[in-house]
Amino acid sequence: MSFATLLQAVVSGLLLGGIYALVAMSLALVFGVMRVLNFAHGDLLMAGMYGIVVLNQAFGINPYAAIVLVAPVLALIGIAVYFVLIRRVLGAGPLMQAQVTLGLSFAIQSTALLVFGADLLNVRTSLDGAAFRVAGVVIGTPELIGFLISIVVCAALTWFILSTEFGRRLRAVAQDPTMAILCGIPVRSVQMMVFVGCTALLAVPAGCLMAFSQLTPTAGIQYSLLSLMVVVLGGLGDLRGAFVGGLLIGIVEAVTSALFNNPAAPGIIYLVFGLALLARPRGLFGRGSEA
């Protein structure tokens, strides 16, 4: 493989990785505050992507603008999921939580199949196929926009958590929920708001991804696996780890598929993931669960 091909893969991977980083941060935040590993995270993202597609195909709304409309819908879905499912397994064993969220994942996937069929869907925008070259590297315009939006939202999320009153309470809940109660924090409602907020936030990566990728009902499970990997790699609940992990997985994914141009290439990611975990069992920054 030439240096040019490698460079191209790294750049493309980094751009996609920026979006993965936001997806993973949202998952890590839910885990940090609720101690629930949500196996349906990618399926909720996919639900948002279908929302983007519907708005685009029915009303011609561009995917970035559609984010603003999809977010409140995802928030409502988040509220329903929280009260019907998540609330019941807070504090339950990890196996029970996995069963419930996996069940949700299958339910969303089946619904998508039922409603939209198995066909590839995509959106039309004026930016379709737009790209430019920098030093021989091709940069897709929608990919770059998605990356920039995601990075800005990641930064805003980090600021919110580190610098606002709600963010401070959120961190207290993540570190010691019992002590948070003794400080007068309504822990259950903080957890609910975090879950709903993180679900609504998925509208952002949904819009960014739909601007250049295609959608089928199995996309959800792929994004779930990917973001779970990132979050485990980054150290469960560690937001900085999730961010860096997202960028890394994006790059590894692109480089492996450039290196091994065959259908087994995605499998390499899992191998890399396994090796990374062997080397750093407590995540990239070795801190484990700290929001």
Next chain:
Amino acid sequence: MTLLSVEGVRSGYGTLQVLSDVSLEVAAGEAVAILGPNGAGKSTLLRTISGLIAPTAGAISFDGRDLVAMPAHRIPHAGLVQVPEARHIFPSLTVRENLLVGGTPLPGRAAREAALEDIWQIFPMLVTKRDAQAGTLSGGQQQMVAIGRALMSKPRLVMLDEPSLGLAPMVVRELYEVLRGLVRSGLTLLLVEQDVPVALGLVSRAYVIENGAIVLSGTADELRESDHVRHAYLGI
């Protein structure tokens, strides 16, 4: 005036009953201790009062309000806070952030900032540590953060669970000096302590709890003179 009243409380963990028929009262402005050996149920009693465990029998009221029916996170808003055993500071929050979280029951940002100033007055040694992660502090400083965090909400009653645990004798003396000042300035205190001489030096009354039941109560002087306390706790 009775501020906190516990009547016939029975409580425990699942099928394990720890407390049987515990009653006690704390009046406004009073400092009261709960003494007793390890495993007697002192922390369980404080957890029950704070609403972390629901009692299976009995009544708990604070300032005339029924605490058993109140969600645990509302109890600090009613003016009753607890500094739990082993401090439980939020380790990766800064000292200042820990204190601000303690100020959650206050009405707004301005009130929290003002309360923060009061805490710096009480614990001046924390001022230079204000932006350090609380987990990096020494045990004594962490205990000050934990107490400061409890005081942030301007509580009407503070429950302290073994504040001297794991601290060097000199640090304990320093800490009790601060507590004495707080009690003198009118803070109502319910103190759980295994270090009986230290506790009796601070409070005016105490209860002795053994095997989940109150076996003795009286003024600090009465208890110091009691044969049971002398043999079991003062080693005389």
